[in-house]
Structures are given as C-alpha cells and as structure tokens.
Amino acid sequence: MTDVRPWRSVLLAETIGGLEAELGAAWARLLAEMGVEAGSPEEAALKLLVVEDPAEHEWRVVDAALDRLECxxxxxxxxxxxxTCRRCAFHHDARFAAREVDRVDVPPGNEHAVRVAFAVARGGRRYNARVRAGFELSLPLVVAGELPTTRQAQAARALLDRLTPEECERVTTFGEVAVLARGR
Ligand SMILES: [Zn+2]
Known part of the structure; x- marks a missing residue:
C-alpha cells in the first residue's frame, strides 16, 4: 500500500520508495523463513503476531506488517x-520498540535515524509541518549513511524555526531552508 501524498522532492519520493521496497523484501524473507505462504490464513495470523510483539522483530518487518493490516x-x-484514532496511535508508538540494526559502514545510531525519519515522513498528519520538514529533509541523507551530530541537528532546527509552516511544507533541501532563514 502506498501513500497518496505527493512527496516534497523526487529524491524523497525515491528514498521512501526504496525503503518501502526493503519492507516488502523483509516481509517476504520472514514468510520464507517461517514457511508461510503469502495470502494464506497463516500470513494473516503472522501479521498480528508481529505487531503485537514488535520488540521481537527488525523494524522493517514490523512496519511491513503494519502496512499490511487495516485498523x-x-x-x-x-x-x-x-x-484521533487510539488504536493507530497505540501501534504507531509501539512500533518504535522494534529492533534497529545498523548497516555496515555507517555511524552507530544511523539505523535509528533512518527508521524514525521514515516513520515521521509516513506519519503525515501525526506531526506538524516543521517537525516533518526536519525529518523528511534528513531522510535521504541518513539513508545514504550520514548521521548529523547533535549540534548540526540543533542548527538545522534553529533555521527551520525561522520559516513559516507553509515554507516548511515546501522546502526541498536544507540549503533552501538556509536561504529562506537568512536575515530573519
Ligand atoms: Zn486507526
């Protein structure tokens, strides 16, 4: 299931698409490991098991299970x-208990940054425009293996604070944010 919201940039759309493909692959791998056939009643039961116990699974598997379930x-x-949906809020919060395993050759904690930015981007209405802008602009960077320091993250937030919510919806890069924030 894909999000119908148009993403702020082609780069972000491609990054989200790439991660959604990884979710699909992670789910297919779990089915293969468990000997469960796609579309079977066993798969339906497995989806529920996974979202009820996210700490037992890698986050891509948990997000894949959520994507395959209807509230x-x-x-x-x-x-x-x-x-306002409490069931959705519960599962959105619970998903963060899932395992985050850093990929090779990335700074420790990179995987956490990837999964949080991805969840915020796809969480849409759950977060305000400024928060979404920060995470959505950083998502392609962290997927590429970067991890901003606390100081860099704070600096980016300080710049975003000088933008209007409408500008936050529009910006496509941190460079654009810096230009708009200049002199304010
Ligand atoms: Zn719901």
Whole structure:
C-alpha cells in the first residue's frame, strides 16, 4: 500500500520508495523463513503476531506488517489513521520498540535515524509541518549513511524555526531552508 501524498522532492519520493521496497523484501524473507505462504490464513495470523510483539522483530518487518493490516477502528492502514484514532496511535508508538540494526559502514545510531525519519515522513498528519520538514529533509541523507551530530541537528532546527509552516511544507533541501532563514 502506498501513500497518496505527493512527496516534497523526487529524491524523497525515491528514498521512501526504496525503503518501502526493503519492507516488502523483509516481509517476504520472514514468510520464507517461517514457511508461510503469502495470502494464506497463516500470513494473516503472522501479521498480528508481529505487531503485537514488535520488540521481537527488525523494524522493517514490523512496519511491513503494519502496512499490511487495516485498523479495525478507523479503517486506515494500521498506525496511519487520523491522530484521533487510539488504536493507530497505540501501534504507531509501539512500533518504535522494534529492533534497529545498523548497516555496515555507517555511524552507530544511523539505523535509528533512518527508521524514525521514515516513520515521521509516513506519519503525515501525526506531526506538524516543521517537525516533518526536519525529518523528511534528513531522510535521504541518513539513508545514504550520514548521521548529523547533535549540534548540526540543533542548527538545522534553529533555521527551520525561522520559516513559516507553509515554507516548511515546501522546502526541498536544507540549503533552501538556509536561504529562506537568512536575515530573519
Ligand atoms: Zn486507526
């Protein structure tokens, strides 16, 4: 299931698409490991097992299971319904207990940055424009293996604070943020 929201840049759209493909691959791998056939009742049961116990699984598997479930309360993709849906809020929060394993040749903690930025980007309405801009602009960078220092992250946030919410929705790079923030 894909998000219908247009992403702020081609780079972000490609990055999200790449991660969603990884989710699909992670799910297919789990099915193969468990000897479960796609579309079977066993797969339906497995999805529920995974989202009930996210700490037992890698985050891509957990997010893949959420993507494949419908919220019984609001009818959205599970964890992606309106902020008022308590069931979606519960599963959105619970997903962060999933395992984050750093890829090789990246700074420790990079995987956490990737999964959080991805969740915020796809969480849409759950976060305000400024928060979303910060995470969405950083997502392609952290997927490429970077990890901003605390000081760099604070500097980026300070610049974003000088933008209006409308500008936060529009910006496509941190360079653009710096230009808009200049002199304010
Ligand atoms: Zn819901």
């Amino acid at each position: 019984v309360e609001c009818g959205s993709v599970l964890a992606r319904g309106p902020v």
